Amino acid sequence: MRHRGPILVIDDEPEILQTVATILEFEGYEVERAANGREGLDCIERTHPSLVLLDMRMPVLNGWDFARILKEKGVHLPIVVMTAAQDARRWAQEVGASGYIAKPFDVDDLLTTVGSLVGA
């Protein structure tokens, strides 16, 4: 198995953050948690994740700004947009994401998407 970094989950709803993390950890992934884009950026420098699951509407630094700053820094990371909004697909295109998950999501879908991007 090739080396891979942790999966970074960014969501300002603590319950959703914990739920997603619990599910991924149960499947054997290493997970980093961040409550907003700013914390997410700090976490990337520290842990070099292999995938970001990104909520869009967040305080402090939202998903769009997070993705923009990442691009400006020249960091290329697969991003999966994770949102309750109807525009999930469009938003994913806007930030150049590799995929999107519409809340409420099925655990199977979550795991399929993550697996396809980081390899199970």
Place this chain on the structure above:
Amino acid sequence: MDLEQFSQYVSWLTYILIFARTVVQAVRRPRRANIDIALLFSATTIIIALSVASRLRLLADYPFLATVSTAITILLLLALPYLLLRLVDDFSNVPSWLMRASEVALALMVVTVVVLEARPPLWLLSLMLLYMVGFLVYSAVAFWRESRRSTGVTRRRLAAVAWGSIFLCALFLLVILSISLPEYALAWRLLSDVATLASGITFFVGFAPPLFLRRAWQEPELRAFLGRAASLPRLPDTNSILRELERGTRSSVGAPHASIGLWNEESQVLHFGTEASAMDMVPNHNSIAGRAFLTQRPALTDNIEVDNPAGAQRALQYGARALLAAPITAGDRRLGVLVAYAPRAPIFADEDLELVKLLADQAAVVLESRALIDEAARVQAREEVARLKEDFLSAAAHDLKTPLTVLVAQAQFMERRVARNPDLPADPKSIQRIVQETQRLRELVLELLDASRAEQGMLVGEREEADLVALARQVCARRGTERHPCMVEAEDRVVGHYDEVRITQLIENLVENAIKYSPEGGPVVVRVWREAEGNCLSVTDQGIGIPAPDIPRLFERFHRGTNVNDRKFSGMGLGLFICRGIAEQHGGRIWATSEPGKGSTFQVVLPVDPPASIPGAGDQGRSNAAREQSEEQSTATGTNSSERVPLVLAEGGKNAASRPNPGH
């Protein structure tokens, strides 16, 4: 040519020119005022001609002709006050006894002069002069008074005429002086020439002003009106705009009255409204206003009794004998008609039609602008409603999806976990999250349902005797914490007939808000007391407070303070809307006072015994009286019920604020 001669020539020439003009006018428009004016100037011109003849000694060789000429001069002089009095009557109002008296006096004097062959004794001459001076003073005063009562060009014309009467009066006084002090004859004669000229000119410009002067005299008011016109469409309502347009018309035309009739397409009438009364008119070709409206051309009458005998009596009641009317039309949209009217004919001239047309066009521009402003406001209100709806839907969806996401994911995760290894112990964290998020979902759904019930006025159920103090104590006991101690300050018992569940919900919402918006901690005080208006309850916190601009909209749906971070304070923003529904459906009201940074107080007043059927805050199925009552309460709480957004996604347009549209 010496000065005396020069002044004489100028004086004569002026009189002849004026005479010619007034005669032409009288022939062209033979109405009473014009004929009276022509008569006045004919008399003065003949007097002048005869006096010229006598000064040039043209009749020196014919003693009989000289005598006749003197007699005619005296007769015409005697007739002058009478002719002037007729003009006073044309422009103002002379008591009929006074008219009769002057006619009798004139006749008596004519007889006397004829009998005495133009050689009256000094006492009689003095009496005649006194008569003339008396009537001239009366005319001057009457014209002056009428001038003060009038506006614009009419005011200036009548003031000129008043001066004319004064100059004429001075002329007669000079005659008296020249008789009593003959040694200064030259001075009297010079002064007489000046007075003659002055009275001629002032009478002329007053009674029959040439067009350029009329225009010049109308200009200041017209300019002021046009200057103001740009700001008129922004006046608070269409009625104020109409009154301002009418005021501008009165002052510009110099008419005592002006009125705008707005065309009502539905009922096919012209609606005239004033502060005092309103009148609807079906336009027809008999009436001047109707004619102007139907033909789309300005119309004029000197005398309504001649032009529209059928409608004259009614018109005269409004003080309308002479009327000018012009259509108010924007493009091909007929908006109405502008009418300027006066109880006296000679106020108006044909040329004023042009002016009234101009003013009507201006009115059309103003009214059309207003219609556009109203339309823009309606569109904006509709967009605001749509935006609020959109915002709410998006916020509600988000709020509902968050717990749902956790529920679905946790449930599927537990299933997956058990499937993979049935022997694994249950995950207490997952179960806790499911319980917690189910609770959250339930609260959100109940909040939505309550808001919907509040909208429909169906929030409050069975009422029974309830003690507000006891309810407040229960809420405080449940909600108070160490960081946010909740204290009740109250009398023994404050009892009324209420839906206990809803009142508890009301107090709970307020206490919860007080705690939520006091992130630094601090006491929450619930006060309960009795007042004449009803039972009172207030909740005071020492929290972040509410910015003043937010207070009026606090009790509207979805509204949250602008100093409130969405994420930090969850909730759909329906809590206070529901509180208002509970208070209002108990026949009470709720309002808030606050000082940002220091805290807020929410106060509720509830009648002790609410009327059996209190309509809700919703718009459906409500009687008019109920709506008025509710609107009063809305005013008290500073909200505007007409701008509320229907929670159920009904067509928002019908709730948009509507203003009367002058175009319809």
